[in-house]
Amino acid sequence: MDDENKKDSLFRKGEEFLEMFRQGQEFTQELMQDNERLRYRVVQLEEELKAKLDFSQEPVALAAYDERLRELENRLVQVEEENLNFAQRYIDVEEQNNNLANLYVASYQLHSTLDYDEVLQIILEIIINLIGAEVFAIFLLDEKEKALLPAAAEGVGLEAIEPIPLGQGTIGQAAELNQSYFNENPPKSIDDLFQDPLVCIPLLIKEELIGVICLYRLLQQKEEFVAVDFELFTLLAGHAATAIFSARLYTESRRKLTTYQGFLDLLSQ
Amino acid sequence: MASLKFLVIEDSPTMRQLIRFALNRIPQVEVVEASDGVDGLKKLSSADIDLILTDINMPIMDGIKLVTLVRSNENYKDIPIIIITTEGAKEDKDRAMALGANAYITKPIQASSLVSTVKQLLKL
Numbered sequence: 001m002d003d004e005n006k007k008d009s010l011f012r013k014g015e016e017f018l019e020m021f022r023q024g025q026e027f028t029q030e031l032m033q034d035n036e037r038l039r040y041r042v043v044q045l046e047e048e049l050k051a052k053l054d055f056s057q058e059p060v061a062l063a064a065y066d067e068r069l070r071e072l073e074n075r076l077v078q079v080e081e082e083n084l085n086f087a088q089r090y091i092d093v094e095e096q097n098n099n100l101a102n103l104y105v106a107s108y109q110l111h112s113t114l115d116y117d118e119v120l121q122i123i124l125e126i127i128i129n130l131i132g133a134e135v136f137a138i139f140l141l142d143e144k145e146k147a148l149l150p151a152a153a154e155g156v157g158l159e160a161i162e163p164i165p166l167g168q169g170t171i172g173q174a175a176e177l178n179q180s181y182f183n184e185n186p187p188k189s190i191d192d193l194f195q196d197p198l199v200c201i202p203l204l205i206k207e208e209l210i211g212v213i214c215l216y217r218l219l220q221q222k223e224e225f226v227a228v229d230f231e232l233f234t235l236l237a238g239h240a241a242t243a244i245f246s247a248r249l250y251t252e253s254r255r256k257l258t259t260y261q262g263f264l265d266l267l268s269q
Numbered sequence: 270m271a272s273l274k275f276l277v278i279e280d281s282p283t284m285r286q287l288i289r290f291a292l293n294r295i296p297q298v299e300v301v302e303a304s305d306g307v308d309g310l311k312k313l314s315s316a317d318i319d320l321i322l323t324d325i326n327m328p329i330m331d332g333i334k335l336v337t338l339v340r341s342n343e344n345y346k347d348i349p350i351i352i353i354t355t356e357g358a359k360e361d362k363d364r365a366m367a368l369g370a371n372a373y374i375t376k377p378i379q380a381s382s383l384v385s386t387v388k389q390l391l392k393l
Contacts, residue, residue: 102287106283125284128281128355128376130377131377219357219375
């Protein structure tokens, strides 16, 4: 009986041991599976990390960035150049605008009256205010005497200016030849001022000489002639001539009209 | 509707027209013209003037006398004054500025320079 009990006991212990062994085997298998899964995950993570830290593509990306940067820099240079061009064009347009305003005002004023004295006064104003001359004179042609007679002056008394025979001296020659004269070396001495003017502008209607404008000295702040001055000289050469001619003609016709009217009034009495 | 009134005192109609041309570049500006100092003072009292631009050499009353009178008048003493003149000597400028002018421009004028001086003075 005891032997039977011992056998049973041994058998149960063997069974228990086998059960423990099976459980240990299952546990080991689970551990191995987990291990395998974790290994796989590690490999996956390593690949992901490798992909992230893969610098093999970097030179290509940097080259693209460099290219883009160069494009932007080039564009910036272009835009800066365009800005400079626009700024220069703005300055040019502003200057043109100023010049046109000066020319418009000069032209408008010259033809704003038919009064001879007013016309001469306007020419003086244009030369003082728009050109910037300090000493100058307007000569008108006396066709009978073939001489230029002083009609108006600024900065010098009219009586101080001598009539100039056509063809004589700088002024007489400029008038006779119908050619403007510009003196690049103006005289320093006041005595030579009237012999050798800075500028002579013949006043012409087509080819017919009306007179001459002579500039002897500029205002002290006016250092040199600028582009608009030459435009003004050209304008004066034509428009001042027609304005003077029209005003003289109008004044003369008014005087004649008054005479005729007086004569008619006398006849009708 | 003009919001600024500028008084231009100048005996030369040519210069008045040129100055008017330049000032019209500033938006909402009305230009009042006077041909000498006395006329200028009359216009000054009859309009609400924001800026005076005056020549120096004028008949009846010159620009220097005008500046002196304006600066001594309680109602007008703060109005900015710009002198526009042919007188380019430093002593002329110093005298005008000492009497109370705010800016001194010599002829021949550049419209752009005049406009920038006006804008600077009025902080436009």
